[in-house]
Amino acid sequence: MKKLNIFLTMALALCFASCEEEWVEALPQTNEQEALFTAEDFVANNALAEAITLSEAEGENSVEVVNFVSVSNLPAGAVVEFGMQMAKNEDFSDAVEVKVSNVGNAATAKVADLQTAYVAVQGKNPEARTVNVRYAAYVVNGTEKVRVNSADTYFGAAKVVVTPYDPGFRMENKYYIIWAEDADALAEEANVVELGHSDKDVYDDTKFSAVIDVQAPFYWMVIGESALNAKNFDEAMGAEEGMEYEETGFLFAQNNEDFPGFAIYQEGTGKYQFEVDMYYNAEDEEYPVYTISPAFDNLWTPGNSNGWSHDNSNMLFTSDYVTYTGYAYLNGSFKFSNAADWNHTNYGTTGTEGELSTNGGAGNLETAEGVYWASVNIPNLTYTLVKIETIGLIGGFNGWGSSLPMTAQINGPKDLKYVGEVTLKAGEEFKFRANDGWDINLGGTFAALEPNGANLSVAEDGTYEVVLDLSNLPYKATVTKK
Numbered sequence: 001m002k003k004l005n006i007f008l009t010m011a012l013a014l015c016f017a018s019c020e021e022e023w024v025e026a027l028p029q030t031n032e033q034e035a036l037f038t039a040e041d042f043v044a045n046n047a048l049a050e051a052i053t054l055s056e057a058e059g060e061n062s063v064e065v066v067n068f069v070s071v072s073n074l075p076a077g078a079v080v081e082f083g084m085q086m087a088k089n090e091d092f093s094d095a096v097e098v099k100v101s102n103v104g105n106a107a108t109a110k111v112a113d114l115q116t117a118y119v120a121v122q123g124k125n126p127e128a129r130t131v132n133v134r135y136a137a138y139v140v141n142g143t144e145k146v147r148v149n150s151a152d153t154y155f156g157a158a159k160v161v162v163t164p165y166d167p168g169f170r171m172e173n174k175y176y177i178i179w180a181e182d183a184d185a186l187a188e189e190a191n192v193v194e195l196g197h198s199d200k201d202v203y204d205d206t207k208f209s210a211v212i213d214v215q216a217p218f219y220w221m222v223i224g225e226s227a228l229n230a231k232n233f234d235e236a237m238g239a240e241e242g243m244e245y246e247e248t249g250f251l252f253a254q255n256n257e258d259f260p261g262f263a264i265y266q267e268g269t270g271k272y273q274f275e276v277d278m279y280y281n282a283e284d285e286e287y288p289v290y291t292i293s294p295a296f297d298n299l300w301t302p303g304n305s306n307g308w309s310h311d312n313s314n315m316l317f318t319s320d321y322v323t324y325t326g327y328a329y330l331n332g333s334f335k336f337s338n339a340a341d342w343n344h345t346n347y348g349t350t351g352t353e354g355e356l357s358t359n360g361g362a363g364n365l366e367t368a369e370g371v372y373w374a375s376v377n378i379p380n381l382t383y384t385l386v387k388i389e390t391i392g393l394i395g396g397f398n399g400w401g402s403s404l405p406m407t408a409q410i411n412g413p414k415d416l417k418y419v420g421e422v423t424l425k426a427g428e429e430f431k432f433r434a435n436d437g438w439d440i441n442l443g444g445t446f447a448a449l450e451p452n453g454a455n456l457s458v459a460e461d462g463t464y465e466v467v468l469d470l471s472n473l474p475y476k477a478t479v480t481k482k
């Protein structure tokens with residue numbers, strides 16, 4: 001990797017003694033019982049340049065970040081030490097600590113530690129971006145260490161433009177699937193589908209996906225936004241020759257001299273999830289990866305508890321076509337199924353707990369009788385079951401403490417209810433949660449409850465009968481004033 005210089009200077013002798021009110025995360029801890037060292041004329045300088053470039057090759061090198069200038073009443077023999085914060089926001093509401101070393105009334109930080117802090121607040125994007133830095137100061141006299149002025153006092157507040165480590169690859173902000181019924185027509189008659197992405201920076205989340213209703217024949221490739229706009233289809237990426245029919249594999253550009261990419265053929269008809277991880281590192285020969293998997297809106301749970309009836313079983317739902325979750329009443333043997341019949345894919349046991357098989361002859365899954373929160377990962381063919389011991393109410397009415405238990409009224413998977421009574425004030429927020437913990441909770445709206453949804457509330461003061469119905473999707477609750 002090309003070695004980059006660190007442009008660090010002893011900054012202009014700017015003196016800062018500002019007091020800022022927002023403090024999110026304490027730096028080195030001090031004893032609150034000790035008297036604070038008050039110093040109105042305490043002067044310390046930020047020693048970082050206005051713009052710096054961080055190089056991984058120099059990660060173990062240390063650079064000065066702040067230095068003490070003067071104070072009129074420093075005790076004899078005492079030294080000054082610093083703590084450092086870095087933040088994206090000017091109010092430091094997202095501040096993180098930067099590991100520093102204190103020597104001779106100044107503090108230094110390793111380049112690697114500056115990089116770690118930068119990534120925590122700005123991410124891995126290699127473009128230069130501005131961060132805010134500031135410093136807490138401490139006077140150390142023997143074994144005594146006290147904060148200068150107060151816990152809200154910082155020195156050397158400054159803005160620094162940071163160019164982080166070069167990640168070794170480049171990302172586009174958008175990627176697309178281009179497809180056609182004939183591989184030779186991709187450049188002339190391509191259909192275009194934009195791949196979805198999370199709200200994270202593309203360097204922090206390199207995965208893109210889309211669900212497409214496929215009608216075979218379906219030849220497809222992936223292309224970046226810039227190449228698509230330039231109609232440069234030589235940069236479109238497909239599979240290595242001979243691997244065009246695989247459901248997962250590496251992606252290579254058509255103009256790759258060593259591995260020219262070819263259009264991938266999806267022969268199945270129906271709804272499919274297309275996921276691509278566009279991370280690329282040519283030096284390490286790491287290439288983008290694609291995965292195709294069936295996409296369906298629900299999973300069913302036919303088994304002993306419902307007479308092996310899909311219609312009478314509980315259903316799981318998904319928001320990403322990868323992980324399916326939901327409540328299910330189970331009793332002994334059961335399977336997961338991706339359709340309300342036995343003519344599609346059924347998921348049984350591999351013989352190893354937590355693993356699923358799509359083999360038609362796979363044995364049944366087994367569990368003790370009870371209500372469970374089920375989670376299934378389709379690409380990984382794994383599942384987990386968390387038994388629901390209790391479901392309760394929690395909110396402002398009890399100081400968001402322990403859950404108020406609800407009474408289970410269970411008469412099979414299609415009559416799966418919990419009933420409780422609670423006194424609420426108008427606008428007072430509350431939620432449902434399982435097992436007196438936050439891993440499994442419901443909020444949103446009474447007509448369509450969802451995991452980790454927004455807090456609920458009522459419009460009037462009063463005592464309410466609350467009925468939570470987990471029988472069908474979407475989950476619902478009725479709140480009736482008594």
